[in-house]
Amino acid sequence: METQKQAAEDLVFKALGDPTRRVLLDLLCENNGQTLGQLCENLNMKRQSATQHLELLEAANLVTTVRRGREKLHFINxxxxxxxxxxxxxxxxxxxxxxxxxxxxxxxxxxx
Amino acid sequence: MTKQTTRFVYVTYIASTPEKVFAAITQPALARQYWGHENVSDWTVGADWQHVRDNDARPVEIVGKVLEVSAPHRLVISWAGASQAANPDSYSRVTFEVEPHENGVRLTVSHDELEVGSGMAAGVSKGWPLVLSSLKSYLETGTGFDLSGRNKAA
The missing domain is CATH 1.20.5 (Single alpha-helices involved in coiled-coils or other helix-helix interfaces)
Structure with a gap:
Protein backbone atom coordinates (compact mmCIF):
# COMPACT_ATOMS: atom_id res chain seq x y z
CA MET A 1 0.00 0.00 0.00
CA GLU A 2 2.88 2.39 0.77
CA THR A 3 4.40 1.94 -2.68
CA GLN A 4 1.00 2.53 -4.25
CA LYS A 5 0.70 5.74 -2.29
CA GLN A 6 4.17 6.82 -3.31
CA ALA A 7 3.47 6.12 -6.96
CA ALA A 8 0.31 8.23 -6.72
CA GLU A 9 2.27 11.12 -5.17
CA ASP A 10 5.00 10.85 -7.80
CA LEU A 11 2.35 11.30 -10.49
CA VAL A 12 0.97 14.41 -8.75
CA PHE A 13 4.38 16.09 -8.41
CA LYS A 14 5.30 15.16 -11.98
CA ALA A 15 2.01 16.54 -13.28
CA LEU A 16 2.50 19.81 -11.36
CA GLY A 17 6.11 20.14 -12.53
CA ASP A 18 5.15 21.76 -15.81
CA PRO A 19 3.96 25.34 -16.40
CA THR A 20 1.42 24.43 -19.11
CA ARG A 21 -0.25 21.87 -16.86
CA ARG A 22 -0.39 24.39 -14.01
CA VAL A 23 -2.09 26.85 -16.39
CA LEU A 24 -4.57 24.13 -17.38
CA LEU A 25 -5.47 23.69 -13.70
CA ASP A 26 -5.81 27.47 -13.32
CA LEU A 27 -8.17 27.54 -16.30
CA LEU A 28 -10.31 24.82 -14.75
CA CYS A 29 -10.32 26.65 -11.41
CA GLU A 30 -11.74 29.69 -13.19
CA ASN A 31 -14.25 27.74 -15.23
CA ASN A 32 -14.77 24.12 -14.27
CA GLY A 33 -16.06 21.49 -16.69
CA GLN A 34 -14.47 22.70 -19.97
CA THR A 35 -14.15 20.70 -23.17
CA LEU A 36 -10.82 20.03 -24.85
CA GLY A 37 -11.74 22.59 -27.50
CA GLN A 38 -12.39 25.31 -24.93
CA LEU A 39 -9.13 24.59 -23.12
CA CYS A 40 -7.14 24.65 -26.38
CA GLU A 41 -8.66 27.99 -27.28
CA ASN A 42 -7.74 29.46 -23.89
CA LEU A 43 -4.22 28.06 -24.11
CA ASN A 44 -3.67 28.78 -27.77
CA MET A 45 -2.47 25.21 -28.12
CA LYS A 46 -2.95 22.33 -30.54
CA ARG A 47 -5.38 19.59 -29.52
CA GLN A 48 -2.71 16.91 -29.59
CA SER A 49 -0.36 18.53 -27.09
CA ALA A 50 -3.21 19.65 -24.85
CA THR A 51 -4.51 16.07 -24.84
CA GLN A 52 -1.13 14.79 -23.69
CA HIS A 53 -1.00 17.29 -20.83
CA LEU A 54 -4.56 16.44 -19.81
CA GLU A 55 -3.77 12.73 -19.82
CA LEU A 56 -0.94 13.29 -17.35
CA LEU A 57 -3.21 15.42 -15.16
CA GLU A 58 -5.86 12.71 -15.30
CA ALA A 59 -3.36 9.97 -14.46
CA ALA A 60 -2.40 12.01 -11.39
CA ASN A 61 -6.12 12.32 -10.52
CA LEU A 62 -5.84 16.12 -10.64
CA VAL A 63 -8.36 16.25 -13.46
CA THR A 64 -11.40 14.07 -13.84
CA THR A 65 -13.63 13.79 -16.90
CA VAL A 66 -17.34 13.35 -17.38
CA ARG A 67 -19.00 12.52 -20.70
CA ARG A 68 -21.89 14.67 -21.81
CA GLY A 69 -23.17 13.30 -25.11
CA ARG A 70 -20.28 13.54 -27.52
CA GLU A 71 -18.36 15.96 -25.37
CA LYS A 72 -15.89 15.18 -22.63
CA LEU A 73 -15.89 17.75 -19.83
CA HIS A 74 -12.78 18.28 -17.69
CA PHE A 75 -13.07 19.02 -13.98
CA ILE A 76 -10.28 19.99 -11.61
CA ASN A 77 -9.96 17.50 -8.75
CA MET B 1 -37.20 30.59 -13.31
CA THR B 2 -34.21 28.52 -14.33
CA LYS B 3 -31.10 29.11 -12.31
CA GLN B 4 -27.70 29.08 -13.93
CA THR B 5 -25.96 26.05 -12.53
CA THR B 6 -22.47 24.75 -12.02
CA ARG B 7 -21.05 21.44 -10.89
CA PHE B 8 -17.98 19.92 -9.29
CA VAL B 9 -16.65 16.40 -9.64
CA TYR B 10 -14.24 14.99 -7.08
CA VAL B 11 -12.44 11.66 -7.18
CA THR B 12 -10.36 9.89 -4.59
CA TYR B 13 -8.82 6.41 -4.55
CA ILE B 14 -9.03 4.69 -1.19
CA ALA B 15 -7.40 1.46 -0.06
CA SER B 16 -10.61 0.06 1.38
CA THR B 17 -13.80 -1.77 0.37
CA PRO B 18 -17.01 -0.32 -1.14
CA GLU B 19 -18.92 -1.45 1.98
CA LYS B 20 -16.58 0.44 4.32
CA VAL B 21 -16.67 3.60 2.20
CA PHE B 22 -20.46 3.51 1.96
CA ALA B 23 -20.75 2.96 5.71
CA ALA B 24 -18.36 5.84 6.42
CA ILE B 25 -20.68 8.19 4.52
CA THR B 26 -24.02 6.92 5.86
CA GLN B 27 -23.31 5.90 9.47
CA PRO B 28 -23.21 8.81 11.94
CA ALA B 29 -20.79 7.08 14.34
CA LEU B 30 -18.25 6.76 11.51
CA ALA B 31 -18.85 10.09 9.73
CA ARG B 32 -18.29 12.13 12.85
CA GLN B 33 -14.77 10.75 13.16
CA TYR B 34 -13.48 12.29 9.93
CA TRP B 35 -16.20 14.72 8.74
CA GLY B 36 -17.00 16.48 12.01
CA HIS B 37 -20.62 16.00 10.93
CA GLU B 38 -23.13 13.18 10.83
CA ASN B 39 -25.39 12.30 7.92
CA VAL B 40 -28.61 11.17 9.54
CA SER B 41 -31.30 9.26 7.63
CA ASP B 42 -32.80 5.80 7.28
CA TRP B 43 -31.39 5.91 3.71
CA THR B 44 -34.52 4.77 1.89
CA VAL B 45 -35.62 6.51 -1.30
CA GLY B 46 -37.80 9.51 -0.50
CA ALA B 47 -36.63 9.76 3.11
CA ASP B 48 -35.23 12.98 4.59
CA TRP B 49 -31.59 13.24 5.46
CA GLN B 50 -29.84 15.80 7.66
CA HIS B 51 -26.25 16.93 7.90
CA VAL B 52 -25.63 17.61 11.59
CA ARG B 53 -22.49 19.22 12.98
CA ASP B 54 -20.89 17.11 15.69
CA ASN B 55 -20.56 19.68 18.45
CA ASP B 56 -22.47 20.39 21.64
CA ALA B 57 -25.16 22.46 19.90
CA ARG B 58 -25.62 19.83 17.14
CA PRO B 59 -27.03 22.23 14.55
CA VAL B 60 -28.64 20.82 11.39
CA GLU B 61 -26.69 22.56 8.64
CA ILE B 62 -27.81 20.82 5.44
CA VAL B 63 -31.09 19.06 4.63
CA GLY B 64 -32.47 17.12 1.69
CA LYS B 65 -34.05 13.93 0.44
CA VAL B 66 -32.63 10.55 -0.45
CA LEU B 67 -33.15 10.29 -4.23
CA GLU B 68 -31.45 6.99 -5.08
CA VAL B 69 -29.80 4.26 -3.02
CA SER B 70 -27.93 1.25 -4.24
CA ALA B 71 -25.63 0.25 -1.39
CA PRO B 72 -22.67 0.07 -1.43
CA HIS B 73 -22.18 1.54 -4.90
CA ARG B 74 -24.40 4.54 -5.37
CA LEU B 75 -26.19 7.19 -3.32
CA VAL B 76 -27.92 10.30 -4.66
CA ILE B 77 -29.25 13.00 -2.32
CA SER B 78 -30.66 16.49 -2.68
CA TRP B 79 -28.87 19.19 -0.73
CA ALA B 80 -29.85 22.62 0.61
CA GLY B 81 -28.82 24.88 3.47
CA ALA B 82 -31.19 24.24 6.41
CA SER B 83 -32.30 27.90 6.40
CA GLN B 84 -33.22 27.56 2.69
CA ALA B 85 -35.14 24.30 3.06
CA ALA B 86 -38.47 25.86 2.01
CA ASN B 87 -37.09 27.21 -1.28
CA PRO B 88 -37.14 24.54 -4.03
CA ASP B 89 -34.62 26.58 -6.09
CA SER B 90 -32.00 26.28 -3.39
CA TYR B 91 -31.64 22.50 -3.76
CA SER B 92 -28.59 21.05 -5.46
CA ARG B 93 -27.75 17.36 -5.89
CA VAL B 94 -24.91 15.14 -4.69
CA THR B 95 -24.07 11.75 -6.20
CA PHE B 96 -21.68 9.35 -4.50
CA GLU B 97 -20.34 6.53 -6.67
CA VAL B 98 -18.18 3.81 -5.16
CA GLU B 99 -16.49 1.46 -7.63
CA PRO B 100 -13.87 -1.23 -7.06
CA HIS B 101 -10.51 -0.14 -8.45
CA GLU B 102 -7.37 -2.29 -8.37
CA ASN B 103 -6.88 -3.15 -4.67
CA GLY B 104 -9.26 -0.53 -3.39
CA VAL B 105 -12.09 1.73 -4.47
CA ARG B 106 -12.60 4.81 -6.56
CA LEU B 107 -14.99 7.24 -4.87
CA THR B 108 -16.53 9.91 -7.10
CA VAL B 109 -18.56 12.73 -5.61
CA SER B 110 -20.45 14.86 -8.13
CA HIS B 111 -22.18 17.95 -6.82
CA ASP B 112 -24.40 19.47 -9.50
CA GLU B 113 -27.37 21.80 -9.93
CA LEU B 114 -25.51 24.34 -7.80
CA GLU B 115 -26.41 27.96 -8.44
CA VAL B 116 -23.56 29.85 -10.09
CA GLY B 117 -21.96 32.34 -7.71
CA SER B 118 -23.96 31.17 -4.68
CA GLY B 119 -22.48 30.88 -1.22
CA MET B 120 -23.24 27.16 -1.32
CA ALA B 121 -21.23 26.68 -4.55
CA ALA B 122 -18.27 28.50 -3.01
CA GLY B 123 -18.57 26.59 0.27
CA VAL B 124 -18.83 23.09 -1.16
CA SER B 125 -15.98 23.67 -3.62
CA LYS B 126 -13.70 24.25 -0.64
CA GLY B 127 -15.33 21.67 1.60
CA TRP B 128 -15.43 18.49 -0.50
CA PRO B 129 -11.69 18.12 -1.15
CA LEU B 130 -11.04 18.42 2.58
CA VAL B 131 -13.77 15.94 3.50
CA LEU B 132 -12.63 13.38 0.92
CA SER B 133 -9.00 13.74 1.91
CA SER B 134 -9.99 13.24 5.55
CA LEU B 135 -12.16 10.22 4.64
CA LYS B 136 -9.23 8.64 2.78
CA SER B 137 -6.93 9.23 5.73
CA TYR B 138 -9.55 7.85 8.17
CA LEU B 139 -10.10 4.62 6.25
CA GLU B 140 -6.44 4.03 5.44
CA THR B 141 -4.80 5.05 8.72
CA GLY B 142 -7.66 5.13 11.24
CA THR B 143 -7.33 8.88 11.73
CA GLY B 144 -9.18 11.61 9.87
CA PHE B 145 -8.81 15.37 10.31
CA ASP B 146 -10.77 17.32 12.90
CA LEU B 147 -13.47 19.04 10.85
CA SER B 148 -15.94 19.52 13.69
CA GLY B 149 -14.58 22.91 14.74
CA ARG B 150 -14.44 21.60 18.33
CA ASN B 151 -10.73 22.22 18.69
CA LYS B 152 -10.36 25.51 16.89
CA ALA B 153 -7.68 26.74 19.27
CA ALA B 154 -5.49 23.64 18.81
Whole structure:
Protein backbone atom coordinates (compact mmCIF):
# COMPACT_ATOMS: atom_id res chain seq x y z
CA MET A 1 0.00 0.00 0.00
CA GLU A 2 2.88 2.39 0.77
CA THR A 3 4.40 1.94 -2.68
CA GLN A 4 1.00 2.53 -4.25
CA LYS A 5 0.70 5.74 -2.29
CA GLN A 6 4.17 6.82 -3.31
CA ALA A 7 3.47 6.12 -6.96
CA ALA A 8 0.31 8.23 -6.72
CA GLU A 9 2.27 11.12 -5.17
CA ASP A 10 5.00 10.85 -7.80
CA LEU A 11 2.35 11.30 -10.49
CA VAL A 12 0.97 14.41 -8.75
CA PHE A 13 4.38 16.09 -8.41
CA LYS A 14 5.30 15.16 -11.98
CA ALA A 15 2.01 16.54 -13.28
CA LEU A 16 2.50 19.81 -11.36
CA GLY A 17 6.11 20.14 -12.53
CA ASP A 18 5.15 21.76 -15.81
CA PRO A 19 3.96 25.34 -16.40
CA THR A 20 1.42 24.43 -19.11
CA ARG A 21 -0.25 21.87 -16.86
CA ARG A 22 -0.39 24.39 -14.01
CA VAL A 23 -2.09 26.85 -16.39
CA LEU A 24 -4.57 24.13 -17.38
CA LEU A 25 -5.47 23.69 -13.70
CA ASP A 26 -5.81 27.47 -13.32
CA LEU A 27 -8.17 27.54 -16.30
CA LEU A 28 -10.31 24.82 -14.75
CA CYS A 29 -10.32 26.65 -11.41
CA GLU A 30 -11.74 29.69 -13.19
CA ASN A 31 -14.25 27.74 -15.23
CA ASN A 32 -14.77 24.12 -14.27
CA GLY A 33 -16.06 21.49 -16.69
CA GLN A 34 -14.47 22.70 -19.97
CA THR A 35 -14.15 20.70 -23.17
CA LEU A 36 -10.82 20.03 -24.85
CA GLY A 37 -11.74 22.59 -27.50
CA GLN A 38 -12.39 25.31 -24.93
CA LEU A 39 -9.13 24.59 -23.12
CA CYS A 40 -7.14 24.65 -26.38
CA GLU A 41 -8.66 27.99 -27.28
CA ASN A 42 -7.74 29.46 -23.89
CA LEU A 43 -4.22 28.06 -24.11
CA ASN A 44 -3.67 28.78 -27.77
CA MET A 45 -2.47 25.21 -28.12
CA LYS A 46 -2.95 22.33 -30.54
CA ARG A 47 -5.38 19.59 -29.52
CA GLN A 48 -2.71 16.91 -29.59
CA SER A 49 -0.36 18.53 -27.09
CA ALA A 50 -3.21 19.65 -24.85
CA THR A 51 -4.51 16.07 -24.84
CA GLN A 52 -1.13 14.79 -23.69
CA HIS A 53 -1.00 17.29 -20.83
CA LEU A 54 -4.56 16.44 -19.81
CA GLU A 55 -3.77 12.73 -19.82
CA LEU A 56 -0.94 13.29 -17.35
CA LEU A 57 -3.21 15.42 -15.16
CA GLU A 58 -5.86 12.71 -15.30
CA ALA A 59 -3.36 9.97 -14.46
CA ALA A 60 -2.40 12.01 -11.39
CA ASN A 61 -6.12 12.32 -10.52
CA LEU A 62 -5.84 16.12 -10.64
CA VAL A 63 -8.36 16.25 -13.46
CA THR A 64 -11.40 14.07 -13.84
CA THR A 65 -13.63 13.79 -16.90
CA VAL A 66 -17.34 13.35 -17.38
CA ARG A 67 -19.00 12.52 -20.70
CA ARG A 68 -21.89 14.67 -21.81
CA GLY A 69 -23.17 13.30 -25.11
CA ARG A 70 -20.28 13.54 -27.52
CA GLU A 71 -18.36 15.96 -25.37
CA LYS A 72 -15.89 15.18 -22.63
CA LEU A 73 -15.89 17.75 -19.83
CA HIS A 74 -12.78 18.28 -17.69
CA PHE A 75 -13.07 19.02 -13.98
CA ILE A 76 -10.28 19.99 -11.61
CA ASN A 77 -9.96 17.50 -8.75
CA UNK A 78 -8.06 19.07 -5.84
CA UNK A 79 -8.35 16.04 -3.54
CA UNK A 80 -4.74 14.82 -4.14
CA UNK A 81 -3.52 18.34 -3.33
CA UNK A 82 -5.21 18.09 0.05
CA UNK A 83 -3.50 14.74 0.65
CA UNK A 84 -0.18 16.48 -0.01
CA UNK A 85 -1.20 19.42 2.15
CA UNK A 86 -1.94 17.04 5.01
CA UNK A 87 1.50 15.48 4.72
CA UNK A 88 3.75 18.38 3.83
CA UNK A 89 2.10 21.51 5.18
CA UNK A 90 -0.19 20.70 8.08
CA UNK A 91 2.42 18.98 10.21
CA UNK A 92 4.75 21.96 9.91
CA UNK A 93 1.97 24.25 11.00
CA UNK A 94 1.56 22.09 14.11
CA UNK A 95 5.29 22.25 14.73
CA UNK A 96 5.27 26.02 14.42
CA UNK A 97 2.46 26.23 16.95
CA UNK A 98 4.47 24.06 19.34
CA UNK A 99 7.51 26.32 18.88
CA UNK A 100 5.39 29.36 19.69
CA UNK A 101 4.08 27.59 22.75
CA UNK A 102 7.62 26.79 23.94
CA UNK A 103 8.80 30.34 23.24
CA UNK A 104 5.90 31.78 25.16
CA UNK A 105 6.57 29.46 28.08
CA UNK A 106 10.23 30.45 28.11
CA UNK A 107 9.58 34.19 27.91
CA UNK A 108 7.04 33.98 30.66
CA UNK A 109 9.46 31.98 32.76
CA UNK A 110 7.06 29.08 33.19
CA UNK A 111 7.54 25.38 32.71
CA UNK A 112 7.81 24.12 29.19
CA MET B 1 -37.20 30.59 -13.31
CA THR B 2 -34.21 28.52 -14.33
CA LYS B 3 -31.10 29.11 -12.31
CA GLN B 4 -27.70 29.08 -13.93
CA THR B 5 -25.96 26.05 -12.53
CA THR B 6 -22.47 24.75 -12.02
CA ARG B 7 -21.05 21.44 -10.89
CA PHE B 8 -17.98 19.92 -9.29
CA VAL B 9 -16.65 16.40 -9.64
CA TYR B 10 -14.24 14.99 -7.08
CA VAL B 11 -12.44 11.66 -7.18
CA THR B 12 -10.36 9.89 -4.59
CA TYR B 13 -8.82 6.41 -4.55
CA ILE B 14 -9.03 4.69 -1.19
CA ALA B 15 -7.40 1.46 -0.06
CA SER B 16 -10.61 0.06 1.38
CA THR B 17 -13.80 -1.77 0.37
CA PRO B 18 -17.01 -0.32 -1.14
CA GLU B 19 -18.92 -1.45 1.98
CA LYS B 20 -16.58 0.44 4.32
CA VAL B 21 -16.67 3.60 2.20
CA PHE B 22 -20.46 3.51 1.96
CA ALA B 23 -20.75 2.96 5.71
CA ALA B 24 -18.36 5.84 6.42
CA ILE B 25 -20.68 8.19 4.52
CA THR B 26 -24.02 6.92 5.86
CA GLN B 27 -23.31 5.90 9.47
CA PRO B 28 -23.21 8.81 11.94
CA ALA B 29 -20.79 7.08 14.34
CA LEU B 30 -18.25 6.76 11.51
CA ALA B 31 -18.85 10.09 9.73
CA ARG B 32 -18.29 12.13 12.85
CA GLN B 33 -14.77 10.75 13.16
CA TYR B 34 -13.48 12.29 9.93
CA TRP B 35 -16.20 14.72 8.74
CA GLY B 36 -17.00 16.48 12.01
CA HIS B 37 -20.62 16.00 10.93
CA GLU B 38 -23.13 13.18 10.83
CA ASN B 39 -25.39 12.30 7.92
CA VAL B 40 -28.61 11.17 9.54
CA SER B 41 -31.30 9.26 7.63
CA ASP B 42 -32.80 5.80 7.28
CA TRP B 43 -31.39 5.91 3.71
CA THR B 44 -34.52 4.77 1.89
CA VAL B 45 -35.62 6.51 -1.30
CA GLY B 46 -37.80 9.51 -0.50
CA ALA B 47 -36.63 9.76 3.11
CA ASP B 48 -35.23 12.98 4.59
CA TRP B 49 -31.59 13.24 5.46
CA GLN B 50 -29.84 15.80 7.66
CA HIS B 51 -26.25 16.93 7.90
CA VAL B 52 -25.63 17.61 11.59
CA ARG B 53 -22.49 19.22 12.98
CA ASP B 54 -20.89 17.11 15.69
CA ASN B 55 -20.56 19.68 18.45
CA ASP B 56 -22.47 20.39 21.64
CA ALA B 57 -25.16 22.46 19.90
CA ARG B 58 -25.62 19.83 17.14
CA PRO B 59 -27.03 22.23 14.55
CA VAL B 60 -28.64 20.82 11.39
CA GLU B 61 -26.69 22.56 8.64
CA ILE B 62 -27.81 20.82 5.44
CA VAL B 63 -31.09 19.06 4.63
CA GLY B 64 -32.47 17.12 1.69
CA LYS B 65 -34.05 13.93 0.44
CA VAL B 66 -32.63 10.55 -0.45
CA LEU B 67 -33.15 10.29 -4.23
CA GLU B 68 -31.45 6.99 -5.08
CA VAL B 69 -29.80 4.26 -3.02
CA SER B 70 -27.93 1.25 -4.24
CA ALA B 71 -25.63 0.25 -1.39
CA PRO B 72 -22.67 0.07 -1.43
CA HIS B 73 -22.18 1.54 -4.90
CA ARG B 74 -24.40 4.54 -5.37
CA LEU B 75 -26.19 7.19 -3.32
CA VAL B 76 -27.92 10.30 -4.66
CA ILE B 77 -29.25 13.00 -2.32
CA SER B 78 -30.66 16.49 -2.68
CA TRP B 79 -28.87 19.19 -0.73
CA ALA B 80 -29.85 22.62 0.61
CA GLY B 81 -28.82 24.88 3.47
CA ALA B 82 -31.19 24.24 6.41
CA SER B 83 -32.30 27.90 6.40
CA GLN B 84 -33.22 27.56 2.69
CA ALA B 85 -35.14 24.30 3.06
CA ALA B 86 -38.47 25.86 2.01
CA ASN B 87 -37.09 27.21 -1.28
CA PRO B 88 -37.14 24.54 -4.03
CA ASP B 89 -34.62 26.58 -6.09
CA SER B 90 -32.00 26.28 -3.39
CA TYR B 91 -31.64 22.50 -3.76
CA SER B 92 -28.59 21.05 -5.46
CA ARG B 93 -27.75 17.36 -5.89
CA VAL B 94 -24.91 15.14 -4.69
CA THR B 95 -24.07 11.75 -6.20
CA PHE B 96 -21.68 9.35 -4.50
CA GLU B 97 -20.34 6.53 -6.67
CA VAL B 98 -18.18 3.81 -5.16
CA GLU B 99 -16.49 1.46 -7.63
CA PRO B 100 -13.87 -1.23 -7.06
CA HIS B 101 -10.51 -0.14 -8.45
CA GLU B 102 -7.37 -2.29 -8.37
CA ASN B 103 -6.88 -3.15 -4.67
CA GLY B 104 -9.26 -0.53 -3.39
CA VAL B 105 -12.09 1.73 -4.47
CA ARG B 106 -12.60 4.81 -6.56
CA LEU B 107 -14.99 7.24 -4.87
CA THR B 108 -16.53 9.91 -7.10
CA VAL B 109 -18.56 12.73 -5.61
CA SER B 110 -20.45 14.86 -8.13
CA HIS B 111 -22.18 17.95 -6.82
CA ASP B 112 -24.40 19.47 -9.50
CA GLU B 113 -27.37 21.80 -9.93
CA LEU B 114 -25.51 24.34 -7.80
CA GLU B 115 -26.41 27.96 -8.44
CA VAL B 116 -23.56 29.85 -10.09
CA GLY B 117 -21.96 32.34 -7.71
CA SER B 118 -23.96 31.17 -4.68
CA GLY B 119 -22.48 30.88 -1.22
CA MET B 120 -23.24 27.16 -1.32
CA ALA B 121 -21.23 26.68 -4.55
CA ALA B 122 -18.27 28.50 -3.01
CA GLY B 123 -18.57 26.59 0.27
CA VAL B 124 -18.83 23.09 -1.16
CA SER B 125 -15.98 23.67 -3.62
CA LYS B 126 -13.70 24.25 -0.64
CA GLY B 127 -15.33 21.67 1.60
CA TRP B 128 -15.43 18.49 -0.50
CA PRO B 129 -11.69 18.12 -1.15
CA LEU B 130 -11.04 18.42 2.58
CA VAL B 131 -13.77 15.94 3.50
CA LEU B 132 -12.63 13.38 0.92
CA SER B 133 -9.00 13.74 1.91
CA SER B 134 -9.99 13.24 5.55
CA LEU B 135 -12.16 10.22 4.64
CA LYS B 136 -9.23 8.64 2.78
CA SER B 137 -6.93 9.23 5.73
CA TYR B 138 -9.55 7.85 8.17
CA LEU B 139 -10.10 4.62 6.25
CA GLU B 140 -6.44 4.03 5.44
CA THR B 141 -4.80 5.05 8.72
CA GLY B 142 -7.66 5.13 11.24
CA THR B 143 -7.33 8.88 11.73
CA GLY B 144 -9.18 11.61 9.87
CA PHE B 145 -8.81 15.37 10.31
CA ASP B 146 -10.77 17.32 12.90
CA LEU B 147 -13.47 19.04 10.85
CA SER B 148 -15.94 19.52 13.69
CA GLY B 149 -14.58 22.91 14.74
CA ARG B 150 -14.44 21.60 18.33
CA ASN B 151 -10.73 22.22 18.69
CA LYS B 152 -10.36 25.51 16.89
CA ALA B 153 -7.68 26.74 19.27
CA ALA B 154 -5.49 23.64 18.81
Missing amino acids: PVPLHDIYARWVRKFETQRLNLLHDLKAELEGGEK
